[in-house]
Amino acid sequence: xxxSRKGWFGDYGGCYAPEVLMPAVEELKRAFHxxxxxxxxxxxLDELYRNYAGRPTPLDLAGRLTRAWGGARVFLKREDxxxxxxxxxxNCLGQVLLARRMGKKRIIAETGAGQHGVAAATVCARFGLPxxxxxxxxxxxxxxxxxxxxxxxxxxxxxxxSGTRTLKDAMNEAIRDWITNVNNTYYLLGSVAGFDPxxxxxxxxQSIIGKEARQQILKRIHRLPNAIVACVGGGxxxxxxxxxxxxDAKVRFYGVEAGGQGLSTGRHAAPLQRGRVxxxxxxxxxxxxxxxGQILTTHSVAAGLDYPGVGPQxxxxxxxxxAEFTSVTDRQALTAQKQMARLEGIIPATExxxxxxxxxxxxxxxxxxxxxxxxxxxxGDKDLKPEGAS
Amino acid sequence: xxxxxxxxxxxxxAAGRKLxxxxxxxxxxxxxxxxxxxxxxxxxxxxxxxxxVPFSDPLADGKIIQRSSxxxxxxxxxxxxxxxxxxxxxxxxxxxxxxxGYLNPFLQPNMPxxxxxxxxxxxxxxxxxxxxxxxxxxWISICRKKDLDTIFLVTPNSTSxxxxxxxxxxxxxxxxxxxxxTTGLRNKLPADVRTGVARIRRYSSLPILVGFGISTxxxxxxxxxxxxxxxxxxxxxxxxxxxSTDHDALRRLRQLAEExxxxxxxxxxxxxxxxxxxxxxxxxxxxxxxx
Numbered sequence: 001x002x003x004s005r006k007g008w009f010g011d012y013g014g015c016y017a018p019e020v021l022m023p024a025v026e027e028l029k030r031a032f033h034x035x036x037x038x039x040x041x042x043x044x045l046d047e048l049y050r051n052y053a054g055r056p057t058p059l060d061l062a063g064r065l066t067r068a069w070g071g072a073r074v075f076l077k078r079e080d081x082x083x084x085x086x087x088x089x090x091n092c093l094g095q096v097l098l099a100r101r102m103g104k105k106r107i108i109a110e111t112g113a114g115q116h117g118v119a120a121a122t123v124c125a126r127f128g129l130p131x132x133x134x135x136x137x138x139x140x141x142x143x144x145x146x147x148x149x150x151x152x153x154x155x156x157x158x159x160x161x162s163g164t165r166t167l168k169d170a171m172n173e174a175i176r177d178w179i180t181n182v183n184n185t186y187y188l189l190g191s192v193a194g195f196d197p198x199x200x201x202x203x204x205x206q207s208i209i210g211k212e213a214r215q216q217i218l219k220r221i222h223r224l225p226n227a228i229v230a231c232v233g234g235g236x237x238x239x240x241x242x243x244x245x246x247x248d249a250k251v252r253f254y255g256v257e258a259g260g261q262g263l264s265t266g267r268h269a270a271p272l273q274r275g276r277v278x279x280x281x282x283x284x285x286x287x288x289x290x291x292x293g294q295i296l297t298t299h300s301v302a303a304g305l306d307y308p309g310v311g312p313q314x315x316x317x318x319x320x321x322x323a324e325f326t327s328v329t330d331r332q333a334l335t336a337q338k339q340m341a342r343l344e345g346i347i348p349a350t351e352x353x354x355x356x357x358x359x360x361x362x363x364x365x366x367x368x369x370x371x372x373x374x375x376x377x378x379x380g381d382k383d384l385k386p387e388g389a390s
Numbered sequence: 391x392x393x394x395x396x397x398x399x400x401x402x403x404a405a406g407r408k409l410x411x412x413x414x415x416x417x418x419x420x421x422x423x424x425x426x427x428x429x430x431x432x433x434x435x436x437x438x439x440x441x442x443v444p445f446s447d448p449l450a451d452g453k454i455i456q457r458s459s460x461x462x463x464x465x466x467x468x469x470x471x472x473x474x475x476x477x478x479x480x481x482x483x484x485x486x487x488x489x490x491g492y493l494n495p496f497l498q499p500n501m502p503x504x505x506x507x508x509x510x511x512x513x514x515x516x517x518x519x520x521x522x523x524x525x526x527x528x529w530i531s532i533c534r535k536k537d538l539d540t541i542f543l544v545t546p547n548s549t550s551x552x553x554x555x556x557x558x559x560x561x562x563x564x565x566x567x568x569x570x571x572t573t574g575l576r577n578k579l580p581a582d583v584r585t586g587v588a589r590i591r592r593y594s595s596l597p598i599l600v601g602f603g604i605s606t607x608x609x610x611x612x613x614x615x616x617x618x619x620x621x622x623x624x625x626x627x628x629x630x631x632x633x634s635t636d637h638d639a640l641r642r643l644r645q646l647a648e649e650x651x652x653x654x655x656x657x658x659x660x661x662x663x664x665x666x667x668x669x670x671x672x673x674x675x676x677x678x679x680x681x
Binding site (some may be wrong): 014015016017018019020022023024026162163168169171172175176179180182183276277278279280281282287289291292293294295 | 445446447448449450451452456463468469470493494495496497498499519520521522524525542543544545547548549552556567570571572
């Protein structure tokens with residue numbers, strides 16, 4: 001999934017960054033392409049995946065969900081069992097190794113749900129690097145447990161009070177920090193969004209999900225799945241699992257965006273379905289914006305999906321028809337979260353629960369002879385509030 | 391170089407006076423206020439105005455311009471309305487006006503139509519900080535055909551290769567960012583501004599204007615000593631922000647702009663390079679570089 005121009009996926013991607021960042025962006029590109037060719041880098045990363053993150057994560061049949069839904073057999077790729085509780089660590093491990101190779105002494109990151117922030121704080125603790133994580137104050141409130149975790153891990157959580165006080169604004173603030181401290185600072189971006197080379201390098205480090213899942217499903221059922229379902233905010237867990245199956249034309253991809261209170265209400269975070277092409281945070285992709293190019297306020301119960309843009313590779317998969325994008329509402333996601341907890345003893349993150357909710361419909365449509373994989377991108381402990389329990 | 395910019399810059403520089411170019415956000419206190427502010431700046435002696443097109447996510451800006459963009463958007467400011475404002479201003483003033491803003495608003499509905507509308511209205515050029523020379527190819531050819539200037543930013547950390555590429559894409563002037571940082575007030579001018587300007591001068595004969603962080607008339611005078619001119623944004627916007635009424639805001643703007651003009655224009659031209667440049671043609675001419 002590349003195009004003749006580096007950093008572009010069809011008409012999407014590119015590098016729209018202020019000049020002050022361009023030398024750092026070019027340096028990062030060089031470091032990444034060198035690391036990619038270096039067997040020593042791969043060995044070091046594989047070792048960390050295995051012995052630090054606890055990979056490979058299991059792929060298992062969700063027997064009771066399958067029976068309850070009465071359709072396709074449902075397999076779960078258990079990224080919730082990755083160290084720190086989500087797929088985000090895969091990317092952070094890869095990038096922190098890059099930062100070390102580049103001799104960077106300080107790490108900054110943005111976070112929405114706090115899962116990327118926790119993963120960034122974790123790798124910084126592991127390698128003894130100072131870490132500052134930007135987080136919208138709205139998200140700090142709704143994901144308070146992750147704020148506590150980041151601070152316990154020794155990271156500084158910088159509250160962002162501008163704009164919508166969510167992921168988009170945290171990213172603005174992280175970019176401003178990078179602009180100011182570009183000479184010594186590594187920006188550890190958490191999704192497949194942003195300017196080139198981030199979409200490519202984050203995909204590379206998340207592709208471990210798909211590589212494992214492909215081997216695991218072939219070993220388990222001796223055939224490829226009919227469909228893979230993943231939630232899509234920026235899109236890193238989705239591209240991570242899809243990427244290993246790109247050449248398997250019969251495997252259908254379903255990306256589930258945050259439907260919020262319903263696509264018709266305007267209160268959602270579904271740029272692939274309701275956005276238009278624009279440039280946000282340095283790459284060309286679908287963006288939720290008004291007719292004058294101002295970025296719209298998004299809404300989702302899942303802080304990790306509450307973002308008006310989406311990675312350029314996902315935009316390319318949409319236009320080429322290789323992937324289908326759909327959405328479920330807040331309410332559907334929360335219902336699915338509870339159902340999975342009760343039937344499988346697994347509490348998925350509210351983000352991942354979007355994929356679970358859509359998989360239910362899909363399982364019914366595809367019927368009992370089909371097999372689907374849900375990427376359970378993270379665990380839901382972060383979402384639990386005693387007063388919200390029922 | 392666009393005609394209005396040339397008509398204004400050339401005699402100023404030839405007379406040994408440096409250039410003062412203010413930046414204000416369009417629509418902060420409403421577009422009618424912006425019209426009055428531009429007229430005040432013109433009367434104060436500004437040589438051009440960088441008119442900010444507000445964007446919801448101004449990621450290279452500090453707090454002052456963030457706040458003013460936010461206020462402008464609250465007023466419902468948008469690109470077509472800003473272009474109409476320029477059109478109506480052209481009945482009153484010939485001061486060169488450059489639109490400056492992030493890329494996304496210029497993409498809606500598309501860049502060619504915005505370029506056409508802007509040119510017809512009397513806009514003289516564009517500064518789009520997140521449009522890199524690498525991605526600007528088609529935009530530059532559109533602007534060349536319409537005699538619209540494309541001004542790009544050079545930063546202290548720009549590599550030589552990038553510096554050359556930026557100069558190849560630039561007309562009008564070169565915008566030298568004095569700091570590695572966002573826009574906003576600074577206590578003093580960084581020590582390496584002179585080196586940075588000299589580095590650009592090796593490759594370009596265009597006027598070099600220094601911006602970002604210039605907060606006082608003293609700093610403006612220092613910067614004018616080193617470069618061909620000075621760009622001031624946040625300090626002016628802050629002055630207007632402190633105004634209790636529109637009238638008071640205008641008064642503060644005019645006062646600070648007049649001070650800045652005095653500081654900048656008071657400097658005698660002592661650069662030999664600049665004299666050579668004035669005599670040797672004003673079309674874009676990058677020394678030893680292929681366009």
